Amino acid sequence: MKRIKQLNNRLANQIAAGEVVERPASVVKELLENSLDSECRRIDITLEAGGTRLIRVRDDGIGIVKDDLQLALSRHATSKIEEIADLNAVSTLGFRGEALASIASVSRLYLTSNASDDHQNGWKVTVAGEGLSAELSPAPHPRGTTLEVKDLFFNTPARRKFLRTERTEFQRIEDIVRKMALSHPKVGFYLTHDGKIVRQYPACQSEAEMDRRISSVFGKTFIENALYFEEEKHGIQLKGWIGLPTYSRSQADQQYFFVNGRTIRDKLVTHAVKQGYSDVLYHGRNPVFALFLSLHPSMVDVNVHPTKHEVRFRESREVHDFIFRTIHHVLADTRPQDQVEAAASTIDLGALPAQSNIVFQRPGTGSAAVGGGAISELPRHYGHILAQEPSADEAARSFQSLPDDGTVPPLGYALAQLHGIYILAENARGLVLVDMHAAHERITYERMKHASAAEGVKTQPLLVPISIAISSQEGSLVEEYAAHFEELGFDIQLASEESLLVRGIPALLSRSNTEQLLRDVLSDFLEYGSTLRIQEHKDEILSTMACHGSVRANRRLTIPEMNALLRDMEDTERSGQCNHGRPTWTELSVAELDSLFLRGR
Ligand code: ADP
Numbered sequence: 001m002k003r004i005k006q007l008n009n010r011l012a013n014q015i016a017a018g019e020v021v022e023r024p025a026s027v028v029k030e031l032l033e034n035s036l037d038s039e040c041r042r043i044d045i046t047l048e049a050g051g052t053r054l055i056r057v058r059d060d061g062i063g064i065v066k067d068d069l070q071l072a073l074s075r076h077a078t079s080k081i082e083e084i085a086d087l088n089a090v091s092t093l094g095f096r097g098e099a100l101a102s103i104a105s106v107s108r109l110y111l112t113s114n115a116s117d118d119h120q121n122g123w124k125v126t127v128a129g130e131g132l133s134a135e136l137s138p139a140p141h142p143r144g145t146t147l148e149v150k151d152l153f154f155n156t157p158a159r160r161k162f163l164r165t166e167r168t169e170f171q172r173i174e175d176i177v178r179k180m181a182l183s184h185p186k187v188g189f190y191l192t193h194d195g196k197i198v199r200q201y202p203a204c205q206s207e208a209e210m211d212r213r214i215s216s217v218f219g220k221t222f223i224e225n226a227l228y229f230e231e232e233k234h235g236i237q238l239k240g241w242i243g244l245p246t247y248s249r250s251q252a253d254q255q256y257f258f259v260n261g262r263t264i265r266d267k268l269v270t271h272a273v274k275q276g277y278s279d280v281l282y283h284g285r286n287p288v289f290a291l292f293l294s295l296h297p298s299m300v301d302v303n304v305h306p307t308k309h310e311v312r313f314r315e316s317r318e319v320h321d322f323i324f325r326t327i328h329h330v331l332a333d334t335r336p337q338d339q340v341e342a343a344a345s346t347i348d349l350g351a352l353p354a355q356s357n358i359v360f361q362r363p364g365t366g367s368a369a370v371g372g373g374a375i376s377e378l379p380r381h382y383g384h385i386l387a388q389e390p391s392a393d394e395a396a397r398s399f400q401s402l403p404d405d406g407t408v409p410p411l412g413y414a415l416a417q418l419h420g421i422y423i424l425a426e427n428a429r430g431l432v433l434v435d436m437h438a439a440h441e442r443i444t445y446e447r448m449k450h451a452s453a454a455e456g457v458k459t460q461p462l463l464v465p466i467s468i469a470i471s472s473q474e475g476s477l478v479e480e481y482a483a484h485f486e487e488l489g490f491d492i493q494l495a496s497e498e499s500l501l502v503r504g505i506p507a508l509l510s511r512s513n514t515e516q517l518l519r520d521v522l523s524d525f526l527e528y529g530s531t532l533r534i535q536e537h538k539d540e541i542l543s544t545m546a547c548h549g550s551v552r553a554n555r556r557l558t559i560p561e562m563n564a565l566l567r568d569m570e571d572t573e574r575s576g577q578c579n580h581g582r583p584t585w586t587e588l589s590v591a592e593l594d595s596l597f598l599r600g601r
């Protein structure tokens, strides 16, 4: 038997570093968090060889006083919390007091800082080499702190072996910087790699500058294809940009979610956002978004993971529901007029009221609130409208030139039909092209959804009740959510602790696999406290029905019929995309047409 020995400090730190310092990017993340916690305005990041040879992070924050410099490098030393109660409401990015100690144990570390305005007052500590003791020497430095980390993992070859190419390591650092820049717009970030300036995010003072930062992360076209919103409820705020469903990507690579300025990976959040997009996104596509959730620090536990990449919400169901509902509402309003106006506008953050329901910026029309009352009128039957006689006014208008008084509807007036597939229309900006079938499909679908929502969910009794074996955990869920199951159209009863009797199921779903559906619903309740499965299945069926019931290509429409379709699109939620997430219409402005013909050059 071997005897037990106390590990020495350095080895203990190196073990701790295993959790926190995985690669150069993790060092950068910790150093940036420290700088941001120091209330700085500007951060300069200098790298060599993908951060493996050198990582230098310099800030203009409050600095560290001389007497604290050595302490800053020791384990369990922090200025951010003092007692256990502080852990319940952490308002800084760091708080564990182990980053610098860990980094110092697996690299050569130089810390220079000055907590005064006298340039000459700076001090430097060095931790380089084995068996170190940190030494202190005077070093001029403006107010702020510079951390230099050289030769990462020089003394832990096992770790070094796991590093990828310099290019890959650099890209991971870039990603960290990008995330930090998104969540801290008031701070300037400047990134240099091997002597070249590779990224510059100047501090944002205005909304236009914030837009520029968003554009430099997401590309120039994002803002035109995104909706900005702010929503607050019960002390939780969600704001940010969500890409239109038509702006989706094949990869989930442009999705950023921040909780109190911290970037996180969270199953609950991912699920909530995905549900918010359900019904408008083409299968297998991924939305683009930058979302910022803010809530009181006591409502979220950040001390669940050493790298603080995961959080735990105290009211996770409430948070899930809030995120899902907000995004769902915002997307429900993607009608043609919003997109016409969004395209014509630049996003103006400052114009938003601080305390709001969901609000979009829409110059010209003021802002329109969504969130209540978006569903306006009773469904009209479309065939009905097609059969209507054209009013003289309408028939005449389509061949006149457009009035110049701002009364032209967003999608304009129909001019003609092309190949039995497209409607050509003229609006105030130019030419509008509509995919007739796709547009009609969405309109029919939304109407069927409203109609079925108005009727409520009907239960279809089963001739022979089904018995399903369940776990006792599932059994107690069935009891807890009895009322919900009834609302969803299930008639179920616990037969024993581990079996469930199903007497009736939601009417529209009679063809689906009851047992699988029930299990999925149960696991949704368990994990998220809510379920959209019934809704999704029902929507799927309605969507198929809508597709079959919609105007097929090659059907000739009269001008008034086309105009009626355009007006219906303007009235219908989500009519910017068909049920499969394809766009229903597009626009060519006169300027775009001019440039096609090289006019005015
Ligand atoms: P933590 O951030 O969890 O407190 P760290 O090991 O990262 O632990 O840092 C230890 C302490 O050193 C911090 O609490 C802070 O007081 C100080 N410190 C580190 N970096 C900076 C910086 N860039 N500016 C000012 N103070 C810093």
Ligand code: MG
Pocket: 030, 033, 034, 094, 095, 097, 099, 100
């Ligand atoms: Mg820290």
